[in-house]
Structures are given as C-alpha cells and as structure tokens.
Amino acid sequence: MSRKFCVGGNWKMNGDQKSIAEIAKTLSSAALDPNTEVVIGCPAIYLMYARNLLPCELGLAGQNAYKVAKGAFTGEISPAMLKDIGADWVILGHSERRAIFGESDALIAEKAEHALAEGLKVIACIGETLEEREAGKTNEVVARQMCAYAQKIKDWKNVVVAYEPVWAIGTGKTATPDQAQEVHAFLRQWLSDNISKEVSASLRIQYGGSVTAANAKELAKKPDIDGFLVGGASLKPEFVDIINARQ
Numbered sequence: 001m002s003r004k005f006c007v008g009g010n011w012k013m014n015g016d017q018k019s020i021a022e023i024a025k026t027l028s029s030a031a032l033d034p035n036t037e038v039v040i041g042c043p044a045i046y047l048m049y050a051r052n053l054l055p056c057e058l059g060l061a062g063q064n065a066y067k068v069a070k071g072a073f074t075g076e077i078s079p080a081m082l083k084d085i086g087a088d089w090v091i092l093g094h095s096e097r098r099a100i101f102g103e104s105d106a107l108i109a110e111k112a113e114h115a116l117a118e119g120l121k122v123i124a125c126i127g128e129t130l131e132e133r134e135a136g137k138t139n140e141v142v143a144r145q146m147c148a149y150a151q152k153i154k155d156w157k158n159v160v161v162a163y164e165p166v167w168a169i170g171t172g173k174t175a176t177p178d179q180a181q182e183v184h185a186f187l188r189q190w191l192s193d194n195i196s197k198e199v200s201a202s203l204r205i206q207y208g209g210s211v212t213a214a215n216a217k218e219l220a221k222k223p224d225i226d227g228f229l230v231g232g233a234s235l236k237p238e239f240v241d242i243i244n245a246r247q
C-alpha cells in the first residue's frame with residue numbers, strides 16, 4: 001500500500017508576525033512536491049495569522065490541546081477551538097510535553113482520543129531518551145507509548161505517528177537512516193501484531209530529530225519512513241528541500 005509522504009514543520013515556541021510572514025512567503029513561492037502532505041505546527045497564538053498567510057493546501061496544526069472541549073482549565077486550548085480558527089491537525093505527545101510538562105502516556109492518549117472525536121487529525125509522537133536507548137530499551141519504550149495510544153484510539157485513519165528519538169531532537173545528532181528504519185520497521189510489526197495488518201500497512205510513520213536538507217533525502221529512501229516532523233529546519237528556507245526530499 002502506498003502511503004502519502006507527510007512532512008510536518010513544528011515551529012515549537014518560535015516565531016513572531018514578521019518571521020511567520022517570511023516563512024509563509026517562502027512556502028507560497030516555492031514549488032512544493034504535490035505528492036507530499038505538509039502540516040505546519042504553529043504556536044497557538046499565531047494559528048489564525050498563519051492560516052491567513054500560508055498556502056491553503058498546507059495543513060495547520062496546534063502543538064497541543066486538552067482532553068475536553070471547554071471548561072475551567074486556565075491556559076489550555078481545546079481541539080474544538082483549534083478547529084474553529086482553521087487548524088485541522090494537532091501534534092500530541094511531543095517529548096518536550098512529556099519531559100518538561102510532565103505529560104503521561106495516559107493523558108496524551110486521552111488527548112488523542114478527544115482530538116480525533118472532535119475531527120482533528122493527530123500527529124502522535126513517541127520516542128526514547130538516550131538513557132533508554134543505551135539501556136537497550138528503545139523497542140520497549142516505543143511499544144509502551146504505542147500501547148497507551150492504542151487503548152484510546154480505535155480508528156487510525158486520521159493519525160500519523162512521529163517517531164522522534166529524544167537524543168536526536170535539536171542536538172544535530174540525527175539517527176542514521178538505518179537506525180531510524182530499524183525502529184520504524186519494529187513499529188510496523190507492532191502495529192501488525194497489535195492493531196491490524198491494514199493499519200500497519202496504511203499508517204504513516206514520520207521520523208523526527210535533527211532532520212535537515214542535508215540528511216532528508218537519505219532518510220526518505222527508507223521503506224518505512226513516511227515523512228518527517230521537523231523542528232529547527234522548518235523555520236528556515238531549507239524546509240522546502242525537506243518537503244521535496246522524495247523528488
């Protein structure tokens with residue numbers, strides 16, 4: 001089954017009106033591979049501004065959303081609010097949310113369940129720390145994280161999984177294409193064993209962690225790498241080359 005390449009740009013807590021307008025101009029004037037789906041993860045406060053400037057064929061993602069539609073949750077935003085202002089995706093379970101904000105596997109899975117029920121598409125992040133990798137626990141950790149999602153997600157058609165080894169995020173230490181492929185292949189097998197062969201064949205698995213224009217093409221050649229979740233380089237013009245990595 002062919003899976004459409006999907007590249008997310010996660011701006012994290014970066015950008016202002018001026019720089020967002022510049023990025024939007026770059027993306028609007030570039031020839032982007034029509035066979036690649038592109039999603040921009042923008043800080044919540046700039047989502048509507050970015051939506052008005054970005055090419056309409058690009059998806060727009062919140063970088064987090066809470067597990068209920070509304071209520072007394074100061075500082076939070078809901079999937080319904082994201083949809084209301086024109087976002088169609090949300091990134092959940094990013095390692096920064098897990099490590100800095102203490103989000104558990106269970107909370108992240110509840111968020112994913114609610115976001116999907118509200119009609120958002122979800123980039124569901126997973127990944128091991130350096131300590132876990134060095135202890136030989138990579139497969140165990142990503143399986144545990146997938147298991148938590150699987151307890152709440154019953155329909156995977158609006159889900160993309162982003163495998164992001166924490167040790168590769170923002171460090172310049174990309175996983176080698178073989179290292180990434182090994183985990184992606186493990187995840188594909190895990191999906192086949194624990195969800196279904198259909199989901200295993202159709203679910204897109206992105207790689208994230210120091211992806212740049214220089215390494216994207218080699219990573220994109222791997223059979224189980226279906227796109228990228230890009231942090232730092234998504235703020236730069238080289239993001240266009242990453243989007244076009246399969247060309």
Ligand SMILES: O=C[C@H](O)COP(=O)(O)O
Nearest residue numbers: 010169170209210231232
């Ligand atoms: O969500 C994106 C990842 O955290 C990767 O970030 P990075 O490309 O800056 O390493």
